[in-house]
Amino acid sequence: MSSQTGTRGPRSDAAKNRAALLDAARTELNQDPDASLEAIAAAAGLTRRSVYGHFPSREALIGELAAIGAARVAAAVDAIHDTDPVLDLALVGRLVWDDVADVRAMTRTVVRGPLHEQVLSSELGPLHARIVADVELAAATGAGRTDLHAETVARLIEGAAFTVLDESLRRPMSRHEGRRLVVLAGLGALGLSWRDANAVLVANADRLTPEDDR
């Protein structure tokens, strides 16, 4: 009542800087998981102090970054489906890899860290559910293993993907090879023999390991 609400829209460069911060954080954290706010702010052309004008805390920044990434992955994966559970799993692997390839290091540290239980399990929950469903369907079809709980198999598959991610951080690996490895490792965890896994791979080369190595 006393004072008019200072009506004045937010400045446009504010949003720009916010985006720059998220972008810089993505890049910096991908190089050094423990990059300081100082470094991130500098990379965004700002000061550490002003970071707090956009995010209440370091954790909030990283949290939002993770949420965005997770949402991207979820969207990409949601966009495609296949009735064959084995092929569906392979496709999911390929898509996730494509989305994560540029932020592998960052992905690893986020997934290993405390964020795992927070943002990721809520944002990526559907993805996990889909994998479980595929595993169950594959088991019912006779294509996948039935000797373990579907939930466990799903974890093995996800773990295999992370193993490939680790490997890709240990030595240079082209996007193409990454795709191939993720699919092969995943199908192996599903219970396919390596010959069967490769058969799936070549029969669907156009969708699993296309040459358009963008």
Next chain:
Amino acid sequence: MSSQTGTRGPRSDAAKNRAALLDAARTELNQDPDASLEAIAAAAGLTRRSVYGHFPSREALIGELAAIGAARVAAAVDAIHDTDPVLDLALVGRLVWDDVADVRAMTRTVVRGPLHEQVLSSELGPLHARIVADVELAAATGAGRTDLHAETVARLIEGAAFTVLDESLRRPMSRHEGRRLVVLAGLGALGLSWRDANAVLVANADRLTPEDDR
């Protein structure tokens, strides 16, 4: 020349305390990977200050702990062999699991951390080499996959083992189930179908998944 070397053997309880420190570190770090020297010393019945009478730094303590553990694993694995590469891999998996089962959390953090490249790769180098050799032999025999470099397959197998370790930290898992999972996941990475992997498991149940769940 000037002063007689104060000849007096080291006190016996010194070695005892040193061992107690290593033991406490093992236990504490297994519960909290970031346990402070304060906590470790207390668990050993000592003070943080006196830790520095035995180890020059925190890193040295953990380093020695890791070296001891790695040596234990290496020794256990060295003690057994099999000419069949597939079975040999399964045996290695079982033995490693047995040795690591009590220190899973600590193992994870050590292997994920900076020690990985130091102590572990030197101490566990032979183990890795053996896995690679088994993979190559299995490929030559026709039992294992030939679609990937042996080195890569070895990493996939090791990664599968770590995935099982992670899973065992997420939910309760008996030693018996752990053994079974490690072997199945490992053979899957090697390229066996889930049926073949299970066949190996049951055909060698006495050596792979004995009931003596000590």
Next chain:
DNA sequence: CCTAAGTTGCACACACATGTGCAACTTGAA
């Protein structure tokens, strides 16, 4: 019993990063 080995407690320096308060400044939008 003597004495050196080992322990203790305390203080301190150091490093490092986060989060805040505040005054002065720059910039964008109306």
Next chain:
DNA sequence: TTCAAGTTGCACATGTGTGTGCAACTTAGG
């Protein structure tokens, strides 16, 4: 041009853990 949104620089508090120096103490071994 004006003025609030946004940025900057600096200081400061806070927290947390490591590594050291030192005097006083306790204990094991000869």
